Amino acid sequence: MLAGAAGVAGAALLTGCSDGGGSPDTGGGVPLERRMRETAVRESERLLERYDATAAAHPALAARLAPLRSAVAAHAGALASADAATGRTPGSAPPSASPSSAAAGAPVPSADPVPPKPEEALTALADAERSLAEARTVTLAGAPGELARLLASVAACGAVHAYLLTSPQGDKP
Numbered sequence: 728m729l730a731g732a733a734g735v736a737g738a739a740l741l742t743g744c745s746d747g748g749g750s751p752d753t754g755g756g757v758p759l760e761r762r763m764r765e766t767a768v769r770e771s772e773r774l775l776e777r778y779d780a781t782a783a784a785h786p787a788l789a790a791r792l793a794p795l796r797s798a799v800a801a802h803a804g805a806l807a808s809a810d811a812a813t814g815r816t817p818g819s820a821p822p823s824a825s826p827s828s829a830a831a832g833a834p835v836p837s838a839d840p841v842p843p844k845p846e847e848a849l850t851a852l853a854d855a856e857r858s859l860a861e862a863r864t865v866t867l868a869g870a871p872g873e874l875a876r877l878l879a880s881v882a883a884c885g886a887v888h889a890y891l892l893t894s895p896q897g898d899k900p
Contacts, residue, residue, distance in 0.1 A: 760871050764806055767866075767878065770859055771803035777839060777855050781848050784841035788848065795888050802881045853892035860885030 778796040782789040839855075842848045863882035867875045 759869075760874050763866065763870055763874060763878075767806045767863070767881075768803055770862070771799055771806060771881075774799050774855060774859060775803065777852055780839065780841050781852050784843075785845045785848050788845055792852075795891065798884060798888070802884065805877060806881070849892045853889040856885045856892065857889040860889065 775796065778792055778799060782792050782796070839851075842851050860882040863878045863885070867878055867882075870878055
């Protein structure tokens with residue numbers, strides 16, 4: 728798992744070293760970076776939903792999940808906060824579903840069922856983190872420089888979260 732995180736970091740160094748310039752893709756009238764950010768925010772929101780659902784189904788796991796959930800909320804905020812890059816004005820709501828309620832800690836219902844056993848629930852959450860980290864790593868290739876660096880960092884964090892969710896060391900404070 729750590730080797731995978733190192734690979735993500737290496738990809739970030741190679742991919743994220745561009746100057747962030749280049750022509751924006753205006754497919755559908757919405758710049759590429761904005762579309763990519765909106766998608767990344769929605770994905771982070773869905774992951775927050777999974778954390779909330781898991782903590783609600785297994786209250787004994789809530790303390791263990793809290794710091795990881797907090798990091799995911801921070802990722803959603805960072806992805807949504809680039810007002811200039813997304814074409815929003817400061818203080819305006821994001822064009823996607825607002826991460827403010829999810830990022831602020833308000834529980835959001837999850838569409839995915841939580842496994843009944845705590846160990847299985849942690850594994851399912853780790854699988855969701857791992858899958859999203861892999862998807863974000865793939866997305867790096869088409870992302871503008873600054874967004875690529877951010878996605879690489881968030882993907883590396885997701886890989887670490889997956890490791891912590893399934894390792895025996897992850898259940899220690």
